[in-house]
Amino acid sequence: MLSAAAALALAAAPQAVQGPELPRMPPITRAPQITYLDRSGGLIGVRGGRYAPPVDVSKLPAHVPAAFVAIEDRRFYQHNGFDPRGIARAVVDGIGAGRPTQGASTITQQLARNLFLTQERTLERKATELVYAVELERTYSKAQILGLYLSRVYFGSGAYGLEAAAHRYFNKPAAKLSLKEAAMLAGVLKSPTGYNPVDQPERCEERARLVLAAMVETGAITAAQRDKAVVQKPRVWKTPPMASAQYFVDWADAEVRRMVPKPARDLVVETTLDSAMSAAAAAAAQATVARYKAQAAEQAAIVALDGGGRVRALTGGVDHARAPYNRAVTARRQAGSAWKPFVYLTALEQGLTPDTPVVDEPVTIAGWTPANYDAGSFLGPVTLETALARSVNTVAARLADEAGRPAVAATARRLGIVSPVNTDPAMALGTSLVSPLEMTQAYAAFASGGVRVQAYGIERIRSGGRTIYQKSAGAPVQVIANPALSEMNRMLRTAMTSGTGGRARVAGYDLAGKTGTTSDYKDAWFCGYTGSFASCVWMGRDDARPMARISGATAPAEMWRAFMTAALPRVPRQAILPGPPAPERPEPPEADAFEAEPEAVVPAEEDASPVF
The missing domain is CATH 1.10.3810.10 (Biosynthetic peptidoglycan transglycosylase-like)
Known part of the structure; x- marks a missing residue:
């Protein structure tokens, strides 16, 4: 370094600095940044290096x-x-x-x-x-x-x-x-x-x-x-305006890092996120958790997909700055009765109909006796449709046992569940651990005419003005055929109009969905859909302690309704897609064609608790 005297010399004789004797400065370096844009081109996040490219002052x-x-x-x-x-x-x-x-x-x-x-x-x-x-x-x-x-x-x-x-x-x-x-x-x-x-x-x-x-x-x-x-008073955002998108950006960033492990240049990632919808999801999660705080509610997650699999909203908690753990993607929780559509769909594909008579009565399967939400109360003879709408546990358990629990697991996998699925008797009531993202993916198949929906968040990646990745649309894969598809949609509509999902209704839209609650109140869900648009919400605690009687029919249904009220005007209004015409009663699609992991179906954990 120069001495203090040299510094004074430089100050006193500025012309001296023109000489070649000055040492060369080190090279200017900057770690690449990854800039994330929403579906409209708005900035939603930056990851990677601390510093952006030099500002173009002329602009x-x-x-x-x-x-x-x-x-x-x-x-x-x-x-x-x-x-x-x-x-x-x-x-x-x-x-x-x-x-x-x-x-x-x-x-x-x-x-x-x-x-x-x-x-x-x-x-x-x-x-x-x-x-x-x-x-x-x-x-x-x-x-x-x-x-x-x-x-x-x-x-x-x-x-x-x-x-x-x-x-x-x-x-x-x-x-x-x-x-x-x-x-x-x-x-x-x-x-x-x-x-x-x-x-x-x-x-x-x-x-x-x-x-x-x-x-x-x-x-x-x-x-x-x-x-x-x-005299002007500009609006200053107290919280970062992009805060609601950060769970999504974290998820997308992990995928980009897998695709481009060591970027040598800045990347621009164009995503599927709808920022307004994302903000609505964050607001719904925060408001609902706050409203039910006295009942030990702590966290919530919301995921929404359109019919092409684009993630339009994803919030993995109520405060990313304080708790960045992504409950929408990473957390695996019991789905409760939100799992039952996979059971009923399997039964429908094997020949039952919504009008098939069943009986809500005590049942014991392999030493396990499921209880209904109102313990000790039974409806007696009902239709299959009523049993699902009322979320009757005994009927779902018997259906899964008769249809074959491995067949139910294969149905769930076929629709989009990627986590391991257990096959013990309680699996019918949703004891398998799943994420909100994969549950939304599975429900989206009902919304999209029985076509498999693969969730994704990245449309395009650019580097130096050149496109290095472009999402391509694969051929549609029909995973639910008619009449089972139309029958399932009918039953899940009923679950909202006259069943446990009443609080989730939004007037003027063709909606269907299902509540989910674990028997110990550790997890509460609502999953639902309209034409080519599905969303799931989850509520619970990170420490897995029970909430105070928060069921899927209460807080999650209200959260889902709050979110969907804001989200639905941002998507094309359409009825739930009917799917292809029904031929002769078809055989269910082969499960093996959709198996992503050969070890997907595994034995249940011994302590899996019954859920409703």
Whole structure:
């Protein structure tokens, strides 16, 4: 490093810095970033390196760079990397104080420090900073230096760089920042905590006024423009506007890392997410959990798919910042009676109909005696349709035993369940551990005319302007035939109109669905669908402790309705697809054709509890 004396020499004789004797600065490096966009092209998240590419200053409104220059380095366009008078003053002040001081750093010096050096406050570090600042000025234009600077500075709240800050605080790109917003962000740099727009709104406002005054002094704006900006009150987002998408981005990022393990360049990932729908899912989960907090509700998850398998919404908890564990994708929980459609579909495919008479009465299978929700209460003779609508456990257990539990497991796998499925007697009541994502995938087959739906979230990946991945549509695979499909849809409609799913109804839509609750109240579900659109919600606790009598018919049904009320207007309104015409009573599709894992069907755990 240069000595303090050398630093003074540089300050006193700026022409000396033009000589070739200056050491070369290290190379500028930046780890690649992965930028995630929603289905409309809006930014929903960034993963990977901390810093974005250099800002293209020419694409910003003139008042944006002017705000930073006015408050940080008003002689930026005149100096060669440093201000000799300012540096000399800082050095003298430091000697007088008996300690080094920081002041008089130009934008170029700040950039040199950010790129190559530490924040230690010594004269030697300051001297090296000067050399690198000069080399930056020799190598790059003022616009390039300013653009690189604006991509590196920290704005608080986890936002590095101007673009990230604009999205974090104002939910807009930097190119759309108003004069007042630009002044607020420029003011933050002095102290990202002390002038944070969220945590220190009054101090941020005071600092912005100072920036605007400096802009008038430098001729960047007029006094009239300043006065107009001072009275403006931009909306500052208290929580990150992209917060609702972060569970989805985590899930998509894991997939991108598998596809492109070590990206050498920045990637842009175009996804299937509908940001407004995602926000509605997050709001529904948060509001419902808060409403049922007194009954020990803690977490919730929501997944929604369209008929093509596109994940339109996915929230894996009520607060990603505090609990990023993705309950929509990673968690495996008992599905309860939300599993029963796989049992009934298997029975329908073997020749039963919704009108087949059955009896709700005590039953014991291999030493296990299931109980109904109202323990000790039995309906007696009912139809198959009523038994499903009323979520009768005894009938479901007997149906699975008669149809064959391995056959039920194969049905579930065929529709989209990918987790291991147990085959003990209690499996009929949903003791297998599954995720909300795969349950939604399976229910989507009912919504889409019996076609297998494979969930996905990535449409396209671009790198350097070149497409390196494009999602291709596979040939549709019919996994549910008629009449079983139409009969199943009829029965699940009834479950909502006159069964346990009544609280989930949304007027004016063709809806079908099923509640699910485990016998110990550890898990509660509602899964449902309309034409080419399905969604599932789950509620429970991370510690797997029971909730206080929260069933699928209460909180989850309400959560599903709240979400779907917001989501349904964003998808084409259509009836549940009828599927292909029914031939002679068909044999069920071969399960082996859809087996993704040969070990999918496994014995049950001994402690699997009965559910309803």
